[in-house]
Amino acid sequence: MHRGWLVVPLAAALTATACGSGTTTTKTEKSQETPIIALFLPESKTTRYEAFDRPLFEAKVKQLCAGCKVLYSNADQDAAKQQQQVEAALTQGADVLVLDAVDAGAVAPLVNQAKQKKIPVIAYDRLISGIGYDYFVSFNNVRVGEMQGQALLDALTARGTAAKGKVVMIHGSTTDPSSADYKKGAHNILDGKVQVGREFDTPDWSPDKAQQEMEQAITALGRDNIVGVLSANDGMAGGAIAAMKRAGYKQLPPITGQDAELAAVQRILTGEQYMTIYLDIRAEAEKSAELAVAAVKGEKPAAPTTVNNGTADVPAFLLDPIAVTADKVKDTVVKDGFYKAADICTAEVKGACAKAGIQ
Structure with a gap:
């Protein structure tokens, strides 16, 4: 499962020898x-x-x-x-x-x-x-944001909706400097290519607060005018998805995430969430x-x-982070043993797992 560091570290001093239990x-x-x-x-x-x-x-x-x-x-x-x-x-x-x-x-x-x-x-x-x-x-946190932004842009381009509506950006807590890096990376990709309708910094990275923010965005922009959601992590993506379901979306717009949480991987396979960042x-x-x-x-x-x-x-x-869409779940989180197929492929997800070749 080990991924390469940006430069191979000098770890000769680190061995598997246990420290003595004495002084x-x-x-x-x-x-x-x-x-x-x-x-x-x-x-x-x-x-x-x-x-x-x-x-x-x-x-x-x-x-x-x-x-x-x-x-x-x-x-x-x-x-x-x-x-x-x-x-x-x-x-x-x-x-x-x-x-x-x-x-x-x-x-x-x-x-x-x-x-x-x-x-x-x-x-x-x-x-x-x-x-x-x-x-x-x-x-590499700026790279995380860039990968999220690029994935969202690719999804919007594939759907032909990049210029037809607005994007909601749901960032993390301002007390976490990583959040600022994710935001910077996402804007590096999306600025000038999509129209941002609403943008939030979410206290405590709270899924509940992200749901409230998404509800505010839907009310302000109109359900049919939101074409994509840039969510900085999976928990907040879950909150945003709950808000969109409650608002009556028949087809959810593409939404990003991060952390490869089990629920998010399942949502990606069933099509509710577009991607996550696997760390x-x-x-x-x-x-x-x-x-x-x-x-x-x-x-x-x-x-x-x-x-x-x-x-x-x-x-x-x-x-380095890794972007995971439905076609990459098998060769990333499953292959690495991050989750077992049995953990992912519950009754509700079994059909989607079979389609993705996960057994």
């Missing part, structure tokens, strides 16, 4: 029986975090460092709660922080607290701004775990590139 010397020069790696995820509405990111990260840490403990926290989209979680982890003696920030523009003071204690920080999935730190592990979360989680274990051992592997966060050039590992 370990970290970069903080603190000796303790159990090295602690603290993992902070931002929310649970997006199914990937609890279903994939957390278990994949924990499994890789266990493989590489049998004596390491993963201290896990989910902030439930609450920045104040995440602050308390990070501060608690620092108090408990965390040796490394792997932080997927609820509000990536507001956690610099927390990162600074860790730096003062000489505790390495890895920004996971979302780029933390305002301060320098050790690593950033994510995807190799395994590679992202495992690379972060490798870096965290290396940090526990006092090692600092070289990164293949850097990303500027407005304050510093942060060493970065970036994965």
Whole structure:
């Protein structure tokens, strides 16, 4: 399932040898029986975090460092709660922080607290701004938006509707810098080629709020004047689809997504959703775990590139996203084992699975 990095990283220092269960010397020069790696995820509405990111990260840490403990926290989209979680982890003696920030523009003071204690920080999935730190592990997020925009444009062109109506753009939360990258990428492709009727930034990436936004767009623009929907992820796509069904659409316009959620893959096969972006979360989680274990051992592997966060050039590992339409489900998420055919091909989807050659 592993996808290639933008540049092959220098990972010679990372081996599958478990850390000893005895005393370990970290970069903080603190000796303790159990090295602690603290993992902070931002929310649970997006199914990937609890279903994939957390278990994949924990499994890789266990493989590489049998004596390491993963201290896990989910902030439930609450920045104040995440602050308390990070501060608690620092108090408990965390040796490394792997932080997927609820509000990536507001956690610099927390990162600074860790730096003062000489505790390495890895920004996971979302780029933390305002301060320098050790690593950033994510995807090429502008490319994600470009792929969504191109897929939507291709679908509209194939239907002959690109110039016959308006597009609704449903972006993610403004507290997530990745959302701004997705938006930028989508506009790179769509500007000048389609007419944007309504555009939203969706608090908390909430599917319910996306549904409300889509309802507002339908009311403002008229049902028959909307020819496509650019949704930044699958959960919000589901909300937008619910709004369109409620409004009485006989044929849904093409709609994009991201994360290859199971429900979205099923919608793509049945024709309700046009595409999703498949992110190799395994590679992202495992690379972060490798870096965290290396940090526990006092090692600092070289990164293949850097990303500027407005304050510093942060060493970065970036994965390429993959666009998935109905004809590509079999050779991506099924082939990689992201989902089993039996998980996808429920009774309602069985016929669509057969058409796509998924058994």
